[in-house]
Amino acid sequence: MKRCSNHIHDEIVVLAPPLARGCVADFSDLPKRTLSAVVICCLGLAAIVLGGVVFSLFACAWSLAMTFELIALSSPNYPFKNRIVLAIAMSAACAISIFWIVNSAFELPFMAVFTLLCAMALPNGRLKFYVFGIGIVLAASAFAELRQFNGAVSAIWFISVVAASDIAGYFFGKIFGGPLIVPEISPGKRWTGAAAGLVAAAAVGFGFSGSLGTWVSWASPLLAVTAQAGDIAESWLKRKAGVKDSSSAIPGHGGFLDRFDSYVGAGSLLWLIGALGLVPTEPPL
Numbered sequence: 001m002k003r004c005s006n007h008i009h010d011e012i013v014v015l016a017p018p019l020a021r022g023c024v025a026d027f028s029d030l031p032k033r034t035l036s037a038v039v040i041c042c043l044g045l046a047a048i049v050l051g052g053v054v055f056s057l058f059a060c061a062w063s064l065a066m067t068f069e070l071i072a073l074s075s076p077n078y079p080f081k082n083r084i085v086l087a088i089a090m091s092a093a094c095a096i097s098i099f100w101i102v103n104s105a106f107e108l109p110f111m112a113v114f115t116l117l118c119a120m121a122l123p124n125g126r127l128k129f130y131v132f133g134i135g136i137v138l139a140a141s142a143f144a145e146l147r148q149f150n151g152a153v154s155a156i157w158f159i160s161v162v163a164a165s166d167i168a169g170y171f172f173g174k175i176f177g178g179p180l181i182v183p184e185i186s187p188g189k190r191w192t193g194a195a196a197g198l199v200a201a202a203a204v205g206f207g208f209s210g211s212l213g214t215w216v217s218w219a220s221p222l223l224a225v226t227a228q229a230g231d232i233a234e235s236w237l238k239r240k241a242g243v244k245d246s247s248s249a250i251p252g253h254g255g256f257l258d259r260f261d262s263y264v265g266a267g268s269l270l271w272l273i274g275a276l277g278l279v280p281t282e283p284p285l
Contacts, residue, residue, distance in 0.1 A: 032252030040250070040259070048147060048155045055155075056098050056144045063140040064091035065256040066264070069246040070132055073237045073257070074125030086118055090133060093118075097141045102148075108275070111137045128237060132264070135230070139267020142274060149281045150212075157208040157216055158223070161201045162266050165224040166231075168200035169193035186235035189228070198224050213280055219273060223266040230265020234258070 047058035068087040071078055078086075093114040101107045111134060119130040147155040173193030181189045198221050205220025234257050238246065245254030253259040273279055 030252075034252075036250050036252045036259075044159060045156075048152050048159075051147055051152060055147050056095070059098065059140040059144040060091045060095045062143075062256075062260065063094045063136050064088060065249070066136050066260060067091065067133060069249075069255045069257045070129060070136065070237075071122070073241045073243070073246060074129035074132075075122040076241060077124075078122055082121075086121060090115070090118055090137065094137045094140045097137065098144045098148075102141070102145055103274070107141070111141070128240070132233065132237065135264045135268045138271040139264045142267045142271035143263070145274065146270065146279070150279065153208070153211055157204070157212055157220075158266070158270065160204045160208070161220045161223050162227045162262050164200040164204045165197035165227050166262055169197035169228065172196035182232055182235075185239055186232050189232060189235070194228055197228060200224075201227075215278065215280060219270075219278075223269055226269040227262035227266040230261045230263070230268075233265065234261035 044058075047055045064087050067090040068083060071083045071086055093111060097107050097111055101110055115130055115133045115137060118133065119126040122129055143155065143158065146158060169189075170193065173188065173190040173196075176190075176192045178190045178192035180187065181191055181194060201224030202217075202221045205216045205218075208220075209217045234246070237257075238244065246257035247255030249255050250259050257264075270279075
């Protein structure tokens with residue numbers, strides 16, 4: 001199959017599917033992405049099965065890694081040792097919200113105030129850090145609380161919804177192309193991929209509805225939308241920082257923020273759904 005000509009007009013390149021243009025979709029990074037994803041899945045599933053303190057600490061470590069990268073994107077000149085201290089402080093706030101003020105009226109005010117204090121320590125980029133930082137802590141807390149109060153199957157459902165949305169969006173966007181969602185921010189996010197991700201998430205929700213209840217059927221596509229929003233938001237952060245990846249920590253994926261930005265968006269909505277009392281609590285499995 002022939003490669004695309006560089007002389008094709010930009011609008012045609014954006015709108016026409018790669019296969020229709022005679023292009024070969026680039027999956028050269030797929031082996032590394034797949035291997036990294038398998039390792040991450042194994043670690044995550046092990047934490048889910050163990051549950052309890054192990055899973056809560058896993059969620060805190062997850063928030064620490066992402067916060068560390070977020071500081072670099074928000075305020076690149078912030079000293080490295082201070083970045084470590086600030087990331088630990090944010091993960092500590094996450095731990096407090098999980099272990100001591102979980103599901104209370106004080107949880108959101110605590111996280112909002114603590115994140116604000118951390119943001120004030122930065123010389124610049126405070127608003128970017130504040131908004132995304134709250135999302136990280138909310139997502140980590142919601143994920144840990146879902147495992148704690150609803151069991152392992154619920155945690156697996158949440159991971160599966162976001163993963164299905166990401167995977168379907170990646171492959172359908174690569175193969176079929178189509179209009180970009182926000183070309184000035186994310187050159188790889190297409191409406192075809194977004195639609196495929198929504199359908200895939202809805203299918204996962206339907207599959208889990210028999211064991212978890214009908215609420216996952218309507219929650220799953222909504223989580224897919226916010227997952228994609230989280231992905232685009234992180235792309236905006238990288239564009240503002242002038243970098244391609246948040247780090248090189250995960251082969252084939254970039255950094256922790258690159259891999260888990262979707263979970264920040266979806267987890268924030270999950271926290272809100274839980275705060276509104278729309279997540280029925282079942283005995284943990």
